[in-house]
Amino acid sequence: MSLIFSRQCEYALQAMLYISAQEPGKFTNINEISERLDIPMPFLGKTLQLLVQDRILSSLKGPRGGFKLAKDPSEIALFHVVDAIDGTDFLTSCVLGFPECSTKTPCPMHQEWGGLRDRVFQMLANKTIADISKEITDSKQLRTKLKLG
Amino acid sequence: MSLIFSRQCEYALQAMLYISAQEPGKFTNINEISERLDIPMPFLGKTLQLLVQDRILSSLKGPRGGFKLAKDPSEIALFHVVDAIDGTDFLTSCVLGFPECSTKTPCPMHQEWGGLRDRVFQMLANKTIADISKEITDSKQLRTKLKLG
DNA sequence: CATATATCAGACATTTCTATCTGAATATTA
DNA sequence: TAATATTCAGATAGAAATGTCTGATATATG
Numbered sequence: 442m443s444l445i446f447s448r449q450c451e452y453a454l455q456a457m458l459y460i461s462a463q464e465p466g467k468f469t470n471i472n473e474i475s476e477r478l479d480i481p482m483p484f485l486g487k488t489l490q491l492l493v494q495d496r497i498l499s500s501l502k503g504p505r506g507g508f509k510l511a512k513d514p515s516e517i518a519l520f521h522v523v524d525a526i527d528g529t530d531f532l533t534s535c536v537l538g539f540p541e542c543s544t545k546t547p548c549p550m551h552q553e554w555g556g557l558r559d560r561v562f563q564m565l566a567n568k569t570i571a572d573i574s575k576e577i578t579d580s581k582q583l584r585t586k587l588k589l590g
Numbered sequence: 591m592s593l594i595f596s597r598q599c600e601y602a603l604q605a606m607l608y609i610s611a612q613e614p615g616k617f618t619n620i621n622e623i624s625e626r627l628d629i630p631m632p633f634l635g636k637t638l639q640l641l642v643q644d645r646i647l648s649s650l651k652g653p654r655g656g657f658k659l660a661k662d663p664s665e666i667a668l669f670h671v672v673d674a675i676d677g678t679d680f681l682t683s684c685v686l687g688f689p690e691c692s693t694k695t696p697c698p699m700h701q702e703w704g705g706l707r708d709r710v711f712q713m714l715a716n717k718t719i720a721d722i723s724k725e726i727t728d729s730k731q732l733r734t735k736l737k738l739g
Numbered sequence: 740c741a742t743a744t745a746t747c748a749g750a751c752a753t754t755t756c757t758a759t760c761t762g763a764a765t766a767t768t769a
Numbered sequence: 770t771a772a773t774a775t776t777c778a779g780a781t782a783g784a785a786a787t788g789t790c791t792g793a794t795a796t797a798t799g
Contacts, residue, residue: 446687448687451685451686454686455687458686537607538597538601540628542735545731546731547731549607549725549726553713557710557713560709564706583696
């Protein structure tokens with residue numbers, strides 16, 4: 442199977458979008474998120490804990506507890522979320538799996554893949570949670586997809 | 591971990607490049623390929639069998655046996671190899687993992703990711719084994735990387 | 740203060756991917 | 770024809786990713 446993000450990373454991104462679409466500052470619990478987005482609850486819990494450790498989310502235990510954004514959504518790029526879960530190996534590792542692959546000793550796809558990888562990085566680095574949150578607000582389709590009101 | 595191709599697909603692509611750089615029509619055995627490219631031999635065997643089943647390689651048992659390209663290298667796009675090993679789900683599946691994601695019901699990254707995915711596909715579909723084979727012939731660096739003479 | 744509700748931490752289970760093993764089938768060569 | 774070298778097929782093993790369970794800890798609320 443070829444893919445870009447691990448399943449755990451997909452869950453993290455989905456949950457971030459869901460949380461970002463809530464009333465700012467409100468804590469959202471994983472029970473609600475896992476039901477709405479159909480993500481296994483304990484696994485989602487572990488996943489969001491990673492985001493808390495990376496200061497992307499903050500959490501509160503107990504009744505009315507849950508998760509909220511730890512900073513302004515305009516300061517959270519998608520790349521931060523991907524980095525917290527999957528890391529950044531994809532930026533440097535060889536697309537063909539050659540252990541030594543660099544500008545000096547490139548693999549046959551090095552050049553072309555480098556260009557595509559840069560575009561992916563630019564997109565992840567430039568797109569913030571605030572950007573997407575606005576898109577969601579403006580689009581009924583997106584609210585439906587995220588099972589929002 | 592985020593990646594594009596499975597490890598098995600990386601092995602397949604590496605082996606295809608190695609085979610394509612050999613004298614045309616000559617059978618190359620997996621013992622040689624696995625040693626040169628540092629790929630586990632039994633796993634490489636299973637992998638190349640998939641390419642034989644897809645008519646990308648042809649094989650011969652017995653002494654002097656091995657694998658060779660099943661057709662002209664200009665007719666084998668990288669995409670065919672990827673398709674044989676990893677399949678084509680990445681062309682249609684949602685980058686955020688939403689089960690239903692299409693132009694009509696897009697996820698927040700649908701548009702931007704679509705463009706990048708198309709570029710990846712174009713690259714894989716346009717680039718043939720012959721193209722890369724030529725690059726390898728013309729570059730001492732690449733011959734070194736593939737452990738060729 | 741007691742109770743209920745949440746995250747959190749660590750162990751455990753399951754599934755998927757990667758890797759190995761064994762022997763059968765087939766072709767070359769002497 | 771015998772010996773050898775190779776792919777091929779199927780079973781098994783190991784590793785990594787995903788998913789589950791149990792209980793501890795913290796917080797809100799009556």
